[in-house]
Amino acid sequence: MKAEPMKAGTVPQSGAPSADLAPEKATAKAPETFKAKFKTTKGDFTLEVTRAWAPNGADRFYNLVKLGYFNDLAFFRAVSGFMVQFGIHGDPQVSAKWRVANISDDKPAGQSNKRGTITFATAGPNTRTTQLFINYGDNARLDGMGFTPFGRVTEGMEVVDKLHQGYGDGAPYGRGPDQGRIQKEGNAYLKKDFDKLDYIQSVQIR
16 A cells, blocks of 8 residues: 545535645544545445544544545545555645645554455555545455554445446556556546546535
8 A cells, every 4th residue: 555624525616725625624533433424426325433443543534524625536546356545635735735644553443454444544654644445355464554444334335336446456556547646646637547437526424
């Protein structure tokens, strides 16, 4: 394998300053349990988050939703039977800020990466930022590698299953987008070269 805060689910206005999505605004503590409803180009699904499973991860996710970070974000990596990944912002200026906004790892709380659970992607100890994935399969092998689930899909897993998987993994394992280019070029790159990808339209706390 980051002005006034925007209300949950609101779409940034065209040309809105990237300061609206600054990492320093991500300071709220998440409720002990909450739901987040995703509206996507394939339909809606709902996550239920349990903060006790992974407090740092739950807090980061909660703040990203409240800031409106996920609006118009691509599901850029989808591997059948494995997982679907998202979280790189479509605006390269925003991505650049969040790439270095790491959160500390969470201690495992007995939850496994089962089908339908959501976890942050990680590249090593204390490197989680904004990239997440939802497990398509039971991926228990990830449990001891820093991939600590903080929630699960409770409604609409059939929608998650329908997200476009035709590109497969990123190169060299598949025909999917290059993450480095997403960081540098944003949605302009994805919408030009990978026009079948599905997108998050908005996320709201319920």
